[in-house]
Amino acid sequence: MAYTARLHVSLPHALLPTLSRRSALPAVLRRLSRFSSTGRLLSNSSKFRPPTTLVYAQAKRGFSTKEDDVASSADLEFEAPLQIVEYPDPILRAKNKRIDSFDDNLKKLVQEMFDVMYKTDGIGLSAPQVGVNVQLMVFNPVGERGEGEEIVLVNPKVYRYSKKTILFNEGCLSFPRIYADVQRPESVKIDARDISGTRFMVNLSGLPARVFQHEFDHLQGVLFFDRMTDEVLDTIRPQLQALEKKYEDRTGLPSPERIENLRTRKKVAAGFGKS
Template identity: 35%
Template sequence: MSVLPILIWPDARLSQRCETVQGEDLDDLIADMFETMYAAQGRGLAAPQIGVMKRLFVMDCTWKEGTKSPMAMINPTIMAAERIPVVMEEGCLSIPGILVSVERPKAVTVQWTAPEGDIHMADFDGFEARCIQHEFDHLNGMVTFDHLTAAERTKAETDFLERHI
């Protein structure tokens, strides 16, 4: 297993829609993604964040509390979302040091393929739902800045660039 470099915004790959995974062996990639996510102190990591333009992400929303619950989602689809939105601050491993307020549905129903090839569907709420939606955004070429108004985005981008130039 290896810790891989994480792409940092404004890398153009973070704005590209990913391709569907089709019958590829992903075991090594998934293991490397988990190792990278844990090393970066994250709770989720999407394949495009490491330059792999495939519809795949890993997450573990509980490991910082002491219990690991790793999950890999291949070709995920959000089937339904609760209508009532919740606003929370979000960070992103590709935009380090910046938190932005993002409005998202509190709960989602997701269908995905597991690494073993089984198709799953489940309901998620709270932080897990938020993490899934955040990583799903990456698969569609979106980052947290894309949820902001033009003025909020300009300020957040300027803050980020001032810290990282």
Template identity: 40%
Template sequence: MIATRFRLTSLTRFGVLFDMLDPDFDPAKLEVILFPNPMLRYQAKPVRKVDLRLRKIIQRMFDLMYEHRGVGLAATQVALPLRMFVMNPTGDQGTGKEFVMINPEISRPRSNEEAEEGCLSLPGLHGNVVRSKTIRVNAYDRSGNEIKADFSGFEARIIQHETDHLNGTLFIDRMKEGAILEMAGELEALTTDFESRQRTGAIASNETWQALASDWEALYC
């Protein structure tokens, strides 16, 4: 049993002050964070338990993914330092298959292909990334059942993209240098906006994000 400790770190996001570690915290308040939030560079930690609150968080991640018309979403993209992600290759709620992957491990990568990718934390930006065509994944679902399966094509690409997130890697890190230079203006605009909102207190300081991550790790890792 992991002892809980609540630092009660308050964050202001979108003008709403709330406490993510309050026992009554509503996961509906979670939102997708944007580049260059430091949590997007965080090394997510393995999850050691799944409780009702974490299942609600997982459902909120699905809701956000569909709301933003994505096909995958990692926990670090909602500012949680937990090694898990959700995905639905169709991107449409009610169709396709939903996957929850907790503590994913990728092995047996085979062959490579290049394709365009985007990211909900880098809205409007796209670029070509080389990924393995086929991979094997070991993970757990939200019920604690083991997942051991081979994935290929688009599903394999999503899994690699989301697992990168859990390692603090963004798709832009895998793009060719020339392609990155072409989006330098957009990245600078995102950075300027983020830093401006931090100065006004609309977004928490980097130190607060780190403290929050430490508390979540104490709860679930």
């Protein structure tokens, strides 16, 4: 996600202290303008405003306990350096398996994901975006190696989401230089495990909630344009078609999906709100 001139909402209250000093404002905006994955997170969750109205998620879809839903060691294999997977690669739509092994291989994958995230000026990244179809996302609130706090979310679930929604201009590393407005719940309550397998639950609101939802969508095989209105989608349709042609030229294969067919495809909810 990136801030652009088309941002339709004021900055969340939790971010206002950062912007209160006039001398700090230009630097903050410069940093925000180059985030091309999901928006800037706030590292201290204790400062998040609790959501005013929460409702239970419609369904916790995609979290079966069947054996074939659990990632094997082969599912977690990867080759460094990792590369960003771009639309319309079918990897972005594939099923992402639950992680049960919190071992050194997982730690290596996490570190490699942080490496590619920093190199591409992102602050958030999901495993399918680097070709590994498992339920894993990483982020760093500051977006700079050695600064801020590196966060790992394994097997995340949406427990509740707010009725209040916000329109925000998003971008994605899997859609280079493409930005458009997406409506999402302002607050979410999530359940996840950390890199050691410890389970925890936390409320997110404002930008942190926005970042989580964008990456969580990736783990459900949902892409950000799936949540756009037809009017917004029309503004980026030529860019998406260019990515489809790029895929065909690179692979020699027909594009696995075409944006002109999106109007006839039923959009898929990702376990919260409505798409």
